Amino acid sequence: MIEQFGWSDALGQDFAPHAAQGYAPGRVTVQHRGLYTVATDFGELNAQLSGHLMREAEEGGYPAVGDWVALTPREGGAATIHAVLPRRTAFLRKAADSVQGVQVVAANVDVAFLVASMNADFNARRLERYLASAWQSGAAPVVVLTKADLCEDADAAVAEAEAVAIGVPVLGVSVVTGAGMEDLAAYLKPGETCVLVGSSGVGKSTLVNALAGEELMATAAIREGDAHGRHTTTHRELVRLPGGALILDTPGMREFGLLEVGDGLDATFEDIDALARECRFRDCGHANEPGCAVRAALETGALDEARWKGFQKLQRELNFLEAKEDRAARQTNRKHWIAIAKANKASKKIKGEW
Ligand SMILES: Nc1nc2c(ncn2[C@@H]2O[C@H](COP(=O)(O)OP(=O)(O)O)[C@@H](O)[C@H]2O)c(=O)[nH]1
Ligand SMILES: [Mg+2]
Ligand SMILES: [Zn+2]
Structure with a gap:
């Protein structure tokens, strides 16, 4: 059955360490809240995350539709997911809950x-x-x-x-x-x-x-x-x-929000990227700088004004998202250190007076 869902030799290699632990492979076909439908060699199973995966998953580490997972089948068509295989590609969005930060949608x-x-x-x-x-x-x-x-x-x-x-x-x-x-x-x-x-x-x-x-x-x-x-x-x-x-x-596009779209932006606006490399100054802001190839192209109409505006808007949004991510990362670090401080305090109490 898994061959029908795109299983390949390369995946088999990635899976080897999981197979050694006695886990079976499967592909997530549906995700609804904490429940996953997974296509496996034992048919379609209704799977849940193992407690370990739920606790230890890194940002974006929960399974999504399209993911290959390592699981153990249980009775009555149920299963427990232990691990997610490395992804070849992933559509990301900001998670609704701040715990995960980034969420994989496909x-x-x-x-x-x-x-x-x-x-x-x-x-x-x-x-x-x-x-x-x-x-x-x-x-x-x-x-x-x-x-x-x-x-x-x-x-x-x-x-x-x-x-x-x-x-x-x-x-x-x-x-x-x-x-x-x-x-x-x-x-x-x-x-x-x-x-x-x-x-x-x-x-x-x-x-x-x-x-x-x-x-x-x-x-x-x-x-x-x-x-x-x-x-x-x-x-x-x-x-x-x-x-x-x-x-x-998919239900709609809203869920395919922009996120760390840096490379995507360059690929989408290859023409602008090429123009910007022609500017006299490497850090040209394409405003009033002399020898600006972008402004020149806008003047001759070689670069469409609306396309340039669209690029700028996406770039601003991207900068905003990146700044937000930085803040989120600092926040997480802070939480991490507070937790460690608390744990230290607690252990001192247990150990009593020194
Ligand atoms: N005339 C015409 N209507 C279409 C075509 N494709 C879809 N529709 C209609 O567009 C409406 C929305 O289609 P749906 O598949 O539900 O859109 P979704 O929300 O993107 O999944 C339905 O009434 C379809 O019958 C088409 O090629 N020609
Ligand atoms: Mg539809
Ligand atoms: Zn320029």
């Missing part, structure tokens, strides 16, 4: 389909944001523009997205006419894992159902008159498509 994803609908206004800034978080995760992005049947000029919509997603494949598709569906299927390779990210109502679950050839996911009819979808997908679930690829549908 692990070991090979391809990230960034989904937008052709019948809604194209939002270049949002696409840049999605691209940055996809690059940051380590997954390869593919832009998918849905509902081509509702768009008068689908080619123009694709071209518009291509201008933003430089060097990234952009596909126009429709589940109504079937247009582009073969091109999309070409990215679904057996044993590989894909995730669909995009606003609610763009047609992510409909795509999964079309690719699966059956109604695996609930979909929502969009209310007449506005393009806002309802959230019908309530949890993340990794499902296996007939061709052998694994696909993860």
Whole structure:
């Protein structure tokens, strides 16, 4: 069964020390609060974390959908998870609870389909944001523009997205006419894992159902008159498509927040990165410095003003997040030292007067 979920020889090597301890491998397909559904050679098991993993997990160390874990099966289809295998890729977000700080929302994803609908206004800034978080995760992005049947000029919509997603494949598709569906299927390779990210109502679950050839996911009819979808997908679930690829549908994009997106930002804005390297001063702020290649490109129109603004905004956000992380790290250190101080005090009491 685990072969069907993407198990490989390389994973087998990573798993060897766990196998030596008598643990079995499995892949997390669903996560709801402290409970995990895990695909294993013993079938699907309902797993919980071991007390040790719960206490000792580092930041982002709890299992997420897509993770490979080491577990012991228990009676009645239950299991205990002892460890999480190293991740090849990971989508991160700030955890809701401050204990974990960073949370993994999807692990070991090979391809990230960034989904937008052709019948809604194209939002270049949002696409840049999605691209940055996809690059940051380590997954390869593919832009998918849905509902081509509702768009008068689908080619123009694709071209518009291509201008933003430089060097990234952009596909126009429709589940109504079937247009582009073969091109999309070409990215679904057996044993590989894909995730669909995009606003609610763009047609992510409909795509999964079309690719699966059956109604695996609930979909929502969009209310007449506005393009806002309802959230019908309530949890993340990794499902296996007939061709052998694994696909993860997500309730919405909100959970794929930006985080330490540094590398992702450079990859998304390669053009700006290249321009900035042409500036006369290495630490050019691209404001009033002489010999600034960025300003020159803005003046000639070679660099789009809105694209530059979008980049600056993401960068400010990134700086903010980094500052916040620094604060969080200092806070954790402080807590750590307070705990040690308390423990010292307590042990002195026990040991009595010296
Ligand atoms: N006309 C048309 N409607 C579509 C297409 N794909 C999805 N839809 C509709 O868009 C609505 C939202 O789809 P859904 O899959 O629930 O979106 P999700 O929130 O992204 O999962 C549903 O009413 C679908 O039938 C398409 O290619 N063409
Ligand atoms: Mg959905
Ligand atoms: Zn400059």
